[in-house]
Amino acid sequence: MQARSNSGDGKPPRKYYSARKKFCVFCKEKVTLIDYKNHKSLENFISETGRIFPARVSGTCAYHQKQLSKAIKRARQMALIKFTEDKKRLT
Numbered sequence: 901m902q903a904r905s906n907s908g909d910g911k912p913p914r915k916y917y918s919a920r921k922k923f924c925v926f927c928k929e930k931v932t933l934i935d936y937k938n939h940k941s942l943e944n945f946i947s948e949t950g951r952i953f954p955a956r957v958s959g960t961c962a963y964h965q966k967q968l969s970k971a972i973k974r975a976r977q978m979a980l981i982k983f984t985e986d987k988k989r990l991t
C-alpha cells in the first residue's frame with residue numbers, strides 16, 4: 901500500500917514517521933499501578949489547557965494510557981489537578 905503524500909516531495913505524510921523513538925515511561929519505570937494521588941507526575945501528561953495527551957503524543961502504551969486517563973480523571977475529581985484552564989481573553 902502506497903501512502904499518499906500531500907506535501908509533494910515524495911515523502912510519506914508526517915504521521916508515518918517520527919524523529920525519535922517514543923517509549924512508555926511507565927514500562928521503563930516498571931510501574932504496575934498509576935496512583936491518582938501522585939498528581940505531580942500526572943501533570944506531565946496533561947497539556948497547558950488541562951487535556952490528557954493522546955498515547956501517540958506521549959508514547960504511553962495502551963495498558964498504561966488506560967490507567968493514566970483513569971488516574972487523571974480521579975485526580976481531577978479530588979481537585980488535585982485542574983479540569984481546564986481558562987483561555988486568556990485578548991480582545
Ligand SMILES: [Zn+2]
Pocket residue numbers: 924925926927928960961962963964
Ligand atoms: Zn507502558
